[in-house]
Amino acid sequence: MHEDPSPGLGRPDDRRGSVLSSLLPESLSLPPLYLSTSPIAREILQHDIEDVSDESAIASSSESDSDAEVDPSADPSAEDVKLAFHPSGIVYGCGFSTIPLPGVDRPVPNPREIEESLRAEVELLRDNDILPPKHRHGSVVERVYHHIFSPEGSPGHETYVTLGGPAETTPLLMVDTEDEPQTPPPEDVHKLWEEAVAAHHLKTSWQRETKTLVLYALPLILTFVLHYSVTIGSVLTVGRLGMLELGAVNLATMTASITCYVPVQGLATCLDTLCSIAYGAKQPGLVGLQCQRMTILLWLLMAPIAVVWWFSEPILTALVPDGDIAHLAAVYLRILIIGMPGVAAFESGKRFVQSQGLFHITTISLALGAPLSFLQNYVFVFCWGWGFSGAAMAMAITQNLLPVLLVLYVWLFEGSECWNGLSRKALRNWGPMIRLALPGMVMVWCQFSVLEILTIAAGQFGPAKLAAQSILVTVTSTSFNIPFPLAIATSTRVANMIGAGLSDAAQLTAKVAVVAACVVGTINFSLYVGLRKQIARVFTPDEEVIAITSKVMLICACMQIVDSLAAVTHGILRGLGRQAIGSYANLLSYYLIALPVGLSTAFALGWELSGLWIGLTAGLAAVSAIELLYLCHADWEIAVAQAESIMRSEDATNAELKHH
Template sequence: MNRTDSESNGNPSFLGTSYRSQRSFLSSTPIAQESILRDLEDEDEREDNEEEDGVAEEADRNGQNNGLPIGQQSEYSMTSSFRRTSHVAYGPRPLFPSAQPPEAYLTQEDRQAALDEERSLLRDNHLIPPKHPRRGSQASGRLIHRVSIPFIPRSKSGAVDEESAVEGEEGEGVGPTEQSPLLSGDPTQPYGGEDTPENINRKWEAAVAAGKIQTTWQREAKVLGRYSRSLILTFILQYSLTMASIFTVGHIGKLELGAVSLAGMTANITGYAVYQGLATSLDTLCAQAYGSGRKHLVGLQLQRMIYFLWIITIPIAIVWASSAQILHAIVPEKDTAVLAGQYLKVLIIGAPGYAAFESGKRYVQAQGKFQATLYVLLICAPLNAFLHWLFVWHFGWGFIGAPISVVIVENLMPVCLFLYVRFCGGMECWGGFTRKALKNWGPMIRLALPGLVMILAEYLAFEILTLSAARISATHLATQSVLSTLSSLTYQIPFPISIAASTRIANLIGATLTDAAKLSAKVAFTAALIVGIFNMVLLSSTRNYIPWLFTNDPDVAELTSKILPLNAAFQLFDALAALANGILRGMGRQEFGSYINLFAYYVIAMPISFGTGFGLHWDLYGLWAGPALALGIVAGVEGWFIYKTSWEKAAEDAKRRNTMG
């Protein structure tokens, strides 16, 4: 029997002894299991001993789940279904609600967050006392309230919060009885001293089983806002990296505006989408490696992906270097193709840095350090805007200054991410450079290819409109650049809200709180409706002013202002479709959303766009009519599906998945 078999069968420290580690490894995909097992087989005896000592030490620290012994977690616990709020889907406008990576593994912060959520819901339902202790004569006030002596007046300072007296200490969700103690807990402590993990889990299990956990519109709105606010900022900052070139170059002329849009589209499809799609395999591999307790395997997977993407950069660089000739064969405007080719040639310098950043982003996300990306963007996004102004306008470099700014920032982002890992956290998963990163690429590549197909499909549907507009005229291409930039920018609000809604609904369904999940979905739909109407009104009312932010060309500005009302109507459907996709992810039914999106965009939208745009000569009106109709279909069909779907069955499916884990 080899080492792997013997340890997995007989050694309780294999892959970490904590409950979360065992659940995570067993619930991983077969490909991820294969990758981890291969890596483990390659370890020598010294490394085995060192790692197992470390795993045993971590098990001592993390071997409890919310205060309960391993394997005795409450069947209704939110810990068993906990999903992080900061998972970020990739691509500027994801059309398909692709599945989020498995997150059965939990860090200490994850478990604490789940415990806090349970405690908060218990408090709001008056099942434990409020957080802040009462002032004044607390003990006497509580005694007076419990025994209900009518002739002893209550002083104002000794008044008892009604929330604190609803539940008895021994009742597990049942009110006080004759056998309940007159005094329990410690009223001077937060939550009356009842917020121990053991007590929270006991009360939570009893309350959920008795149907006592309810939520409110106000609470769900607050949770949705708390979950989504940092995501919105992150998404806007990330998209600003692309938008900076459109803003600065667009004021040079419509030829340059069209060229930067064409170059960006080509870079997305042939380069950035490839990096993002292939790197999605780390969402599984790094996550499962971290959850298995073998943290050094996270750094090993990172090295493999960086090397792999750098090899892929060679054919990408060849395509970008010859892009002027390739684009000229597709786009009638030769000058536009030449400028776009110049832009792409400069981008080659930043490609290795972009590949490293995409891989490093997964490295920190696997450890639950989602704030790392936000901190990097808070530095790089403003710098990106400044460099565009400096090179394009202040130094007078013109069009070529934009890609130079981009490559500087692309190479700076992985450096900033490294500094975060080195000085702020994440080095525990880095085992140093090793030759093992040069082998065992098979599982990584097999996981990467489906992600590549999905990301390319997401990019292609809208980017194909840019290529189509280039065949009409330079003015139409420049206008398409403005319209697509605006629609992508406004999308950075409803899409993060959909991620937040997905997280919240998944957590509630996992805890079998179907009524609360339904209410959360209603709140989220209302928020999406408000955001969609806001974006629609904003673009419609400012249609004569917004174009001048992107260009000084009167023809482009006039055409953009004419088509903006159609683009504005598109916003309402866009927000509702994004939210519907998020709810489907939370319910675990994202495959239905994928089918609907695929059908709506590629079977309905594209033929309509080409037919009306070129067949009926509606030009950009026709090109945008297809996606607008498709989004309306997606929002309507998915909304109807969500309305008809059994939430109780979704909770049963989630419970079965958690049990299998």
């Protein structure tokens, strides 16, 4: 970080002599939230480096490491990048209604993030007229574009700010030629960036932040929708079989999620830390080793879960009065045991490619797997006459197909440099990994278990209500795949700005995101109200279920606004490094408001399914209110200082790992 005073942008040096100076010393002491996992991650990687240092399995990666460890000045974009301070809890390809994933630590920037960071720096420098625009302002359209994206107070398009002395590219940039101005090399961009920050010239506009959030969120929306479409296909198919089948698939899916899928995702969050740090420390062979170890661990944990699923019928019968629904749900779970290995492998595989910045591989795998899932549902259920069991088989096959597609892409195209084959070293050093993974699993499980409790409660009101619950959960989870990616985009952008010391820009991003959440929530509200009967008919032809669903969907429509707000405010908190605030707010609101209100209105007042969703809506309203209140009174400049300390700490960690 630049050491020049920058009071307007919230740098730590600005506050010397201020009220905050005593709270933010030069060696800032961070709360346990930030640093508690770092020693564990360092311990894991150091042990692995020591274990494999003499092994031929890692010899190739060691040779590449020696070649890669060159003078940092040779790769200025990687060393000087300022907008790659990404938040934790970013897990691509998964997402459940009202469940933000907290994560355990901040990933190290990967090549794609570094490239995006450089592009973002150039855009902001151009918006502030520190670099000439990409196109000369000749046409009316170009002048309007520049006027829209230039922040208030920028010098104007006729005059470009000169910062410091002339660089190599200065004459080229400032000469008025008919050719398009060239983008300067990364070292010059970073130099201009640092000088602009020190001179308080960098500002942003709401138009720029809106465009950035949309561009960040769109590919994530595609990924999340593709991933959840596997579940949607199963529910759509089963809904054509009857009311009992529709209720059973919801009960089975919720049970599978709470007992297996959510714990697996929670445990795998530690790979976000381990794989990214290993890759950032120029130890690519350890990325594959960590994924191997986690996959084996998850497979072992799934063995007792599979036993529970196989003998789940007595348990489900005790929870749900209708024995037929419990029996069908148990059948569905037994078949899903086949897909367990694929679930674990895909969660580890996603982290394997994401640590390298290859996010598109997950999307491509889902883009191929999701349509095949729909095809399998149609063939197994209707063409081959397997009925309800066919839908479960389609789900299980798809779960195993997704990691196969991911592995094939890595093997044939890109990402294989971090894989050195299977190694017995993956069977050792499990203790620290388990300690690192457990907090993420517990937090995610506690948050998601609320939906399972509500599903069990819905089963007490009869098969029609449980079938309607299945539709409502599917629809709300699908619509949540818009605000949740928006929340991820927001947390990324806010963290970028905080890491760069631009607290004012981060606050503007947060305001834009909150407005965007309200817009998304309002659009979803309108769709729910206007199309509530048509949406229900997509899932089932049963008129009783359609009537119940359309009635309760009015409550779900109201929930959309607070659901979107809760997701985005939690994303802002993640970007600030305050994800613990959001996680605790979620837990308190769910267990002290959502469940008590939902269960009491459902049973004591006799509102049944409507009461359950009123409780969940009240809980989400409380979450969004708490998080908005906190953000209104948060000190963003403290977050800037803490971000700087985190980056200093992690730079030291990476340097230490590289020397092993």
